[in-house]
Amino acid sequence: MLQWEKLGKLFDPRDHTDHPWMREFAQSPSVLIFDDIVRVYFCSRPAPDDKGQYKSYIAFIELDRKKLTRVVRICNEPAMGLGGCGTFDEFGTNPVSVIRHENQIRAYYAGWTRCESVPFNAAIGIAISYNNGESFERIGRGPVLSYSPDEPFLLGSPRVRRFNGTWCLWYVAGKRWIKTSGRPEPVYKIRMATSSDGLNWRKAGVDLIEDKLGEDECQAGADVIERAGRFHMFYSYRQSLNYKGREGGYRIGYAVSDDLLNWKRTDELAGMDVSAEGWDSEMVNYGHVFGLDGETYMIYQGNEMGRAGIGLARLQNAPDWFKP
Amino acid sequence: MKWSKLGKIFDPIKHKLPNDCLEFAQSPQALVLKDRVRVYFSTRRRDEVGKYLSHVAYVDFTRNMREILDVCDHTVIELGQLGAFDEHGIFPMHVFDDGDRVLGFTTGWNRKASVSADSSVGLAISKDRGRTFQKHGTGPIMTASLHEPFLIADSFVMSIGGIYYMWYIFGTRWKSFSETEPSDRVYKIACATSTDAINWQRDGKQIIADCIGDDECQALPTVFRRNELYHMYFCFRPCHGFREKGRNSYRLGYACSRDLINWTRDDSNAGIDLSQDGWDSQMQCYPHVFACDDRVYMLYNGNEFGKSGFGLAELV
Numbered sequence: 001m002l003q004w005e006k007l008g009k010l011f012d013p014r015d016h017t018d019h020p021w022m023r024e025f026a027q028s029p030s031v032l033i034f035d036d037i038v039r040v041y042f043c044s045r046p047a048p049d050d051k052g053q054y055k056s057y058i059a060f061i062e063l064d065r066k067k068l069t070r071v072v073r074i075c076n077e078p079a080m081g082l083g084g085c086g087t088f089d090e091f092g093t094n095p096v097s098v099i100r101h102e103n104q105i106r107a108y109y110a111g112w113t114r115c116e117s118v119p120f121n122a123a124i125g126i127a128i129s130y131n132n133g134e135s136f137e138r139i140g141r142g143p144v145l146s147y148s149p150d151e152p153f154l155l156g157s158p159r160v161r162r163f164n165g166t167w168c169l170w171y172v173a174g175k176r177w178i179k180t181s182g183r184p185e186p187v188y189k190i191r192m193a194t195s196s197d198g199l200n201w202r203k204a205g206v207d208l209i210e211d212k213l214g215e216d217e218c219q220a221g222a223d224v225i226e227r228a229g230r231f232h233m234f235y236s237y238r239q240s241l242n243y244k245g246r247e248g249g250y251r252i253g254y255a256v257s258d259d260l261l262n263w264k265r266t267d268e269l270a271g272m273d274v275s276a277e278g279w280d281s282e283m284v285n286y287g288h289v290f291g292l293d294g295e296t297y298m299i300y301q302g303n304e305m306g307r308a309g310i311g312l313a314r315l316q317n318a319p320d321w322f323k324p
Numbered sequence: 325m326k327w328s329k330l331g332k333i334f335d336p337i338k339h340k341l342p343n344d345c346l347e348f349a350q351s352p353q354a355l356v357l358k359d360r361v362r363v364y365f366s367t368r369r370r371d372e373v374g375k376y377l378s379h380v381a382y383v384d385f386t387r388n389m390r391e392i393l394d395v396c397d398h399t400v401i402e403l404g405q406l407g408a409f410d411e412h413g414i415f416p417m418h419v420f421d422d423g424d425r426v427l428g429f430t431t432g433w434n435r436k437a438s439v440s441a442d443s444s445v446g447l448a449i450s451k452d453r454g455r456t457f458q459k460h461g462t463g464p465i466m467t468a469s470l471h472e473p474f475l476i477a478d479s480f481v482m483s484i485g486g487i488y489y490m491w492y493i494f495g496t497r498w499k500s501f502s503e504t505e506p507s508d509r510v511y512k513i514a515c516a517t518s519t520d521a522i523n524w525q526r527d528g529k530q531i532i533a534d535c536i537g538d539d540e541c542q543a544l545p546t547v548f549r550r551n552e553l554y555h556m557y558f559c560f561r562p563c564h565g566f567r568e569k570g571r572n573s574y575r576l577g578y579a580c581s582r583d584l585i586n587w588t589r590d591d592s593n594a595g596i597d598l599s600q601d602g603w604d605s606q607m608q609c610y611p612h613v614f615a616c617d618d619r620v621y622m623l624y625n626g627n628e629f630g631k632s633g634f635g636l637a638e639l640v
Contacts, residue, residue, distance in 0.1 A: 114437035140470035149461020
């Protein structure tokens, strides 16, 4: 099993009252490494409207590369505005995943729209930064990855990587909406697409991770790194109902693959669980794994799907980076 | 071009319709069968919140289009499940005779919060000569994409030289004209191609020039070949005030092309216009051209978007 040393909470937007658009939530962290700092993009929210509905914006903080628990900068403005009337990202840009490409930085994000019979829908868009990641411009008003016959709604949670010159996008696709006495709840599964340019994608068309909590398990936030010649995926999974507390909340799962497409699920090796108390005692989720200066880190969101902020853990051992 | 009007040929309130539908017979689309012409249309019922749901039904005519043989009383295609693109209606469904199967290209509707609805195109397949259709998946085959951000709709498909061509529309913007009224949409005609009728190549380019400015809405293209030329009919209107009777209502437009790429718009040569009075005196919309027994027909809707049925004209 992997062992992670938790380094604590890095950032909680509720500690900073001068950013009304970033009032609470730090979700879906994604890092970009610079010479002196590590920039962490995440998604944050202003107060909900009078119907209790949220919008979500892309934000970032910067960490001291020499001491990652030290926040040296908080962005002042959202890194990108929301989409126009009727577009796929009119009501939110969340989650987000950033990657360098030549002299650009690209953001892959899920756009939120609002519907009548179900609360929301999502599709995946791309935005590009030409100013070193300070702000992003969407490459079109529509999504890049959207609905298809066997991925009918809720395309979200993108995580982009490049391996051996091939662009890989892990994302989720909705399966069905479950009717409840309150608002409908979705079921979604992890999928992937590949591309030679990061813009035109070919969907693999299969669910990658077998269910552990039954067919209504929700899976999201699939982040992949390459170690010891194999591919390692950390993702989040939960029940589709009663998931907002410790009992049914998100946990970090783990799977390993040799070809990026066929994955063996072995959650018991993830080694990343909720704490006994504190900001990540009910949920650990949306982990993003990255290597830096000889170490491997996981940055992740905690309780209430990241309402309580983001924290960091450092890998202490990798006994066998996981022989089959 | 010159069309001779044969009058209104179907009135939905005179027939019992499936799915508890009561009014509207919109966007008629023909499937020519051995012993009849089956005309699909979208009709409506109100749901529990009082909003319309569009369902597909059909009526069978004799091959000379003079007599009604039958009106379907069964569900031709189910609406989509909770959250699906076609949950709140299918309007229209274009049918394409593909040999041993009939392909249905559905325009599915789903209601939204900030704008009234969005639409995408789905595929359904019939193996019983168009009596019923089964969906190819829960999701659409054509939906919003990078340069076509919403409102993909109104497919019309032809097979030319082994390639499927689809003419369709995509939304370009939602426009607000006042604080108290909902936003109005603008949409334009485009073309996609495919080798399997499932995966379509498209480029987000408008192919028919506007004649009443940027805010012109263009809908329901229908294409046929005659005398070495391709001919397209469609309907168009301004984006605002189109529900009022009179000059802002849908009219029929016309364009022609030699190469399927460049289209010359020439509405003055459409050869069909509003009647002096009667069922198509204020509006003409949703044209569909088909051939049967060496005759070329146009089905279309009249006043009130087809609330009281559709009519027929014949090319002379």
